Amino acid sequence: xxxxxxxxxxxxxxxxxxxxxxxxxxxxxxxxxxxxARQDSAKRARTLLLSTISIAAGIGVWWLLSxxxxxxxxxxxxxxxxxxxxxxxxxxxxxxxxxTRVLVGFALGTIVxxxxxxxxxxxxxxxxxxxxxxxxxxTIPPLAIIPLAIVLLGIGEEPKILVIxxxxxxxxxxxxxxxxxxVDRTLINAARVLGTKDAGIxxxxxxxxxxxxxxxxxxxxxxxxxxxxxxxxxxxxxxxLGYRMQQAQLYYDLxxxxxxxxxxxxxxxxxxxxLLLAEKKLTGWxxxx
Amino acid sequence: xxxxxxxxxxxxxxxxxxxxxxDLKGEGFVALDDVSLDVADNEFITVVGPSGCGKSTLMNIxxxxxxxxxxxALVDGRPVTGPGPDRGVIFQQYALFPWxxxxxxxxxxxxxxxxxxxxxxxxxxxxxxxxxxxxxADALPKMLSGGMKQRCAIARAYAVDPSILLMDEPFGxxxxxxxxxxxxxxxDTWSREKRTVMFITHDVDEAVFLANRVVVMxxxxxxxxxxxxxxxxxPRTEDLRLSPEFTELRNRVWSAVYHQTPGRRVDATHRSVAxxxxxxx
Ligand SMILES: Nc1ncnc2c1ncn2[C@@H]1O[C@H](COP(=O)(O)OP(=O)(O)OP(=O)(O)O)[C@@H](O)[C@H]1O
Ligand SMILES: [Mg+2]
Numbered sequence: 001x002x003x004x005x006x007x008x009x010x011x012x013x014x015x016x017x018x019x020x021x022x023x024x025x026x027x028x029x030x031x032x033x034x035x036x037a038r039q040d041s042a043k044r045a046r047t048l049l050l051s052t053i054s055i056a057a058g059i060g061v062w063w064l065l066s067x068x069x070x071x072x073x074x075x076x077x078x079x080x081x082x083x084x085x086x087x088x089x090x091x092x093x094x095x096x097x098x099x100t101r102v103l104v105g106f107a108l109g110t111i112v113x114x115x116x117x118x119x120x121x122x123x124x125x126x127x128x129x130x131x132x133x134x135x136x137x138x139t140i141p142p143l144a145i146i147p148l149a150i151v152l153l154g155i156g157e158e159p160k161i162l163v164i165x166x167x168x169x170x171x172x173x174x175x176x177x178x179x180x181x182x183v184d185r186t187l188i189n190a191a192r193v194l195g196t197k198d199a200g201i202x203x204x205x206x207x208x209x210x211x212x213x214x215x216x217x218x219x220x221x222x223x224x225x226x227x228x229x230x231x232x233x234x235x236x237x238x239x240x241l242g243y244r245m246q247q248a249q250l251y252y253d254l255x256x257x258x259x260x261x262x263x264x265x266x267x268x269x270x271x272x273x274x275l276l277l278a279e280k281k282l283t284g285w286x287x288x289x
Numbered sequence: 290x291x292x293x294x295x296x297x298x299x300x301x302x303x304x305x306x307x308x309x310x311x312d313l314k315g316e317g318f319v320a321l322d323d324v325s326l327d328v329a330d331n332e333f334i335t336v337v338g339p340s341g342c343g344k345s346t347l348m349n350i351x352x353x354x355x356x357x358x359x360x361x362a363l364v365d366g367r368p369v370t371g372p373g374p375d376r377g378v379i380f381q382q383y384a385l386f387p388w389x390x391x392x393x394x395x396x397x398x399x400x401x402x403x404x405x406x407x408x409x410x411x412x413x414x415x416x417x418x419x420x421x422x423x424x425x426a427d428a429l430p431k432m433l434s435g436g437m438k439q440r441c442a443i444a445r446a447y448a449v450d451p452s453i454l455l456m457d458e459p460f461g462x463x464x465x466x467x468x469x470x471x472x473x474x475x476x477d478t479w480s481r482e483k484r485t486v487m488f489i490t491h492d493v494d495e496a497v498f499l500a501n502r503v504v505v506m507x508x509x510x511x512x513x514x515x516x517x518x519x520x521x522x523x524p525r526t527e528d529l530r531l532s533p534e535f536t537e538l539r540n541r542v543w544s545a546v547y548h549q550t551p552g553r554r555v556d557a558t559h560r561s562v563a564x565x566x567x568x569x570x
Contacts, residue, residue: 192353
């Protein structure tokens with residue numbers, strides 16, 4: 001109580017300063033923060049509500065369209081087909097096949113892209129040697145490589161993975177290169193004046209400073225890999241989401257096509273969110289402007 | 290000779306007729322023109338001058354981050370060929386590694402030097418305490434204010450125990466109050482752990498308050514315009530700034546910086562100390 005009175009007298013306006021306002025004064029910090037938090041969570045709840053309404057409305061419209069005679073399967077048909085495909089194991093096998101291709105292609109693409117990007121960013125000679133090829137091949141859509149890939153590699157897994165690999169590689173290599181080139185000179189100088197030599201600077205400054213760029217490249221690369229998947233699976237695949245949809249197209253099986261599209265969409269979203277999470281964790285040190 | 294005037298003999302730093310030209314659109318731009326300067330052991334010199342007069346260029350050459358076009362920079366009699374842990378540098382832009390905590394930033398140079406994790410931690414602890422960042426040892430730079438960042442940078446430079454400190458406008462981006470506090474802390478640290486310091490600033494007050502000797506530079510071409518010895522009575526505290534001696538020196542430095550006679554230059558080596566240029570003015 002004593003300290004409260006002190007606050008009151010210190011404020012030079014004894015008439016207006018009731019003990020309640022003094023209390024409020026002393027605790028301003030806290031309520032303000034919780035109010036901000038409450039506002040934030042209210043805003044988030046509202047966004048979530050709107051998104052839910054929007055999705056529900058979309059499904060409603062879809063339902064309506066399918067019931068008034070448009071050539072669309074109803075949402076119920078799709079759910080039923082999804083269930084059937086899950087139960088008989090088709091969907092699981094397709095998922096595994098597609099995911100394996102994407103992940104192998106993406107992993108290989110990233111694993112090759114990161115060192116190549118570093119090499120190009122760190123050594124002028126490497127940049128001179130490699131950059132023209134990358135700039136040229138980058139402009140060719142990976143899908144345009146398919147005919148060549150089939151001729152060279154046959155119709156097994158290799159051509160499919162190659163195409164996905166290329167998509168992931170180009171996205172990631174450019175980004176890594178940019179990351180290295182953009183490393184703040186003063187940070188490199190700061191490391192040098194602390195006695196650090198080139199190898200140490202590379203490992204302890206250039207690599208960590210490039211991580212945000214690499215992660216952006218990986219996200220773009222994953223998106224590109226996923227996007228080329230279906231087309232790659234048009235190459236005489238025996239399994240996979242793309243293959244399944246193509247088969248369904250032959251039999252005019254719309255529900256299966258819908259199941260395939262929805263699964264591809266949801267999986268792509270999940271993988272992107274995972275990388276976003278990794279990005280938040282690994283680049284939390286960045287000052288956001 | 291006054292106690293502040295360095296004794297000629299073996300300067301820690303000597304800059305001998307250094308010229309640095311940059312290629313600007315095909316033309317040679319003279320950033321430093323025939324600059325000569327000596328800094329004695331444990332001397333604290335400040336360098337002031339208008340923007341673009343080559344202060345940073347001079348410091349980069351001494352740090353080993355840049356090389357003179359002609360002339361040479363010597364530290365302990367040996368030509369500077371690159372950066373080294375004998376010279377600590379504090380940059381105007383803090384240059385903290387943003388992905389490392391305060392502690393890891395301070396440990397950075399110690400790790401380079403090959404100290405064990407335990408030694409690193411102990412040393413870092415000492416210097417983090419010294420600059421008063423104890424509570425923030427595990428904070429990332431983005432959580433620090435400008436003054437705290439600069440204190441962290443000072444701790445990082447001190448940690449590798451350089452005998453020479455090169456500071457490029459370290460307090461330039463700070464508010465007046467933080468700046469004054471850090472100036473006093475710096476002098477306090479300097480008086481306890483003596484170093485040879487070259488401190489660049491564009492603040493005349495700061496230059497006089499900190500220095501044993503103020504080196505005034507001029508631009509176009511970059512050169513040393515004047516050298517003013519700072520002999521002040523008593524310890525350097527806030528009160529000193531109000532003393533007539535301080536004001537007198539401040540005014541002298543001020544007019545050397547802001548009312549420059551074209552073409553004037555001096556040699557700031559110990560050889561030339563005898564007929565002191567400012568004694569004439
Ligand atoms: N890498 C460079 N290329 C071309 N010109 C340069 C380069 N570095 C510095 N200069 C020029 O040299 C001159 C001196 O630059 P310097 O950075 O040393 O000035 P300064 O005295 O530190 O100025 P300030 O007080 O603004 O920091 C400037 O005119 C600048 O344009
Ligand atoms: Mg400068």
